[in-house]
Amino acid sequence: MRPRKMIATAVAVGLSFSTLTACSSSGGGSGSNNSTGPITFVxxxxxxxxxxPLIAKWNAAHPKEQVTLKQQSDQADQQLSDLQQHFQAKDANYDVVTVDVVWSAEFAAKGWLVPLTGKNALDTSKLLPATVKAATYNGTLYAAPYASDGGLLYYRKDLVPTAPTTWDxxxxxxxxxxxxxxxxxxxxCYAGQFAKYEGLxxxxxxxxxxxxxxxxKSDGKTPDVNTPEAAKGLDxxxxxxxxxxxxxxxxxxxxTQSLNAFQAGQLVFMRNWPYADAILNGPGSKVKGKFDIAPLPGPxxxxxxxxxxxxxxxxxxxKHQATGAAFVKxxxxxxxxxxxxxxxTLAPVITSLYSDAALVKQFPYLPTLLKSIETAVPRPVTPFYPAVTEAIEVNAYAALQGQTSTTAALAAMQKAIASATG
Structure with missing residues (x-):
């Protein structure tokens, strides 16, 4: 998830709508069904x-399978809470939902999502592998990647000759x-997102x-953050x-605050997401034409x-899972x-679009973004993500504020994650 708004789409699959939407039983709303009809997209x-505009396009072509759009808030934690409440209530009116990459494991583990297998299977061969991995739980694809994202380094090319590749x-x-x-x-000099929230x-x-x-660790529950390597990074x-x-x-x-500071000329370097490019090149930006984009540096x-x-x-x-699957595809x-x-300006999940000449001309950062995504590391893939991210935020924030040492913060983080996942 990036803790801001992000929408994109993905890859063509070779299945016809007639196959996807073949109607059988009307479905009871609590198991797999092959029913068609109106749906709500959240x-x-x-x-x-x-x-x-996209939903209007779909509705014009599918008069018997109309999609109604329901928008949540713009806050990721509120979106998550809303979905959890409706899933727990087995609400049949939340047919298709947007799932942050870090929510997939929890939703799948709790049995809230229809596996994309069988008639619902998705052709993932043209998709960025990292996006497919993030939508997979226990070897099964439970969600269709439609938007990717990766962190980027924005730098003032008028102040520094080339982008740094290391922290030093x-x-x-x-x-x-x-x-x-x-x-x-x-x-x-440099800023990212350091408030006590998901961005941290x-x-x-x-x-x-x-x-x-x-x-x-890869089992999704064993913490391994109290290490010299982690300390070097947090330091x-x-x-x-x-x-x-x-x-x-x-x-x-x-x-928003880091973007505003960079846009006002108050930072040399900024870590942010790709969407910032359009804003920084927009009207009123003091850095328009004065910045470039590079991969994030490391040690x-x-x-x-x-x-x-x-x-x-x-x-x-x-109750209309077949229409939901058709809309997703x-x-x-x-x-x-x-x-x-x-x-x-939302990042694709189809690999080939990153080398499309017309798109690269319009969005020169696409090759850099592809490198960022291809080398990206998912945040902890775990059914206990809300508790894990809280442990990270609380303890990292205390260290950044100087209230505790890096070593003590990581030890507390390790203990909190173990308690949440044990």
Whole structure:
């Protein structure tokens, strides 16, 4: 998940709608069925107005399978809570839902999603492997990747000649040029998202993974974050506040605040998502034409992005699962996905679009973004994600504030994750 709004689409599959929507029983709403009919699609707030035209297009072609759009809030935690409440109530009116990449495991483990197998099977051969992995639980695909994302380094090319590939290079590039604050005659050096929310989990995980550390083992429940590697990664952020290469104001930054600071010329480097490119090149931006984009740096070379993005999933409680599956697959077609990229600057999940000449001309950062996604490390894939991310946020934030040492923060993080997943 990236803790901001993100919409894109994916890949064409070779199944006809007649196969997907062949009607059998009407379905009871609590198991698999092959029924067609009207559905409701639930997704986070669509600030880019991407969804209404797409749904109107679908509805024009499917008069008996109309889709109604229901928008949630623009806050990821509120979206998650809303979905959990409706799934727990076995609400048949939440037919197709947008699933953040870090929610898939929990939803699948609790039996809330229809597996994309059999007649619902999705052709994943043209999709970015990382997006497919994030939508898979226990070897089964439970959601259709339709939007990917990766963290990127935005840098002022008018202030530094080339993008840094290591943390030391980034810090060196700032020496003598910047202020430890984002006010005054000199810009601050570097900022990401360090407020106590999901964005901090992303930034902390990127730093830890770049240094060779992990947070939770591949079993999805065993913590392994109290290590020298994890300490080295988190120290990059902790020392940033101590030494001043991260402005002290950044302790409250979410995506919008870091973007605003960079756009106003108050930062040399910023970690953010691809959507920021369009805003930074938009009207009123003080850095329009003065910045470029590169992969995130790490301790000894390019770092590791956290994988962001969303998938579409069909509810196990939907009475019209066949229509839900058909709508999901329709959203996987290149025409819809290209529209989402050009309309909402949203990252594709079809690998070939990243080398499409026309799209690269319009979005020059696509090859860099592809590299970011291909080397991305998912945040902990676990059915206990809400508790795991809370453990990361609380303890990493305490370390960034200087309330505890890096070592103590990681020990507390390890203990909290073990308690949540045990």
């Amino acid at each position: 997704t986070g707030k669509d600030n880019a107005n991407v969804w209404p 290079q980034l810090i060196s590039d700032c020496q003598g040029k910047t202020s430890p604050t984002i006010t005054g005659p000199k810009p601050g 989990t992303v930034n902390a995980a990127e730093a830890i993974n770049a240094a060779g550390g992990v947070i939770v 990059f952020l902790v020392n940033g506040f101590k030494q001043g290469y991260i402005p002290r104001e950044a302790i409250g930054f979410q995506e 000894s070379g390019h770092g590791a992005s956290s994988l962001g993005g969303h998938s579409l999933a069909v509810s196990k409680f939907s 329709w959203m996987e077609e290149p025409e819809q996905q290209t529209y989402d990229l050009t309309k909402g």
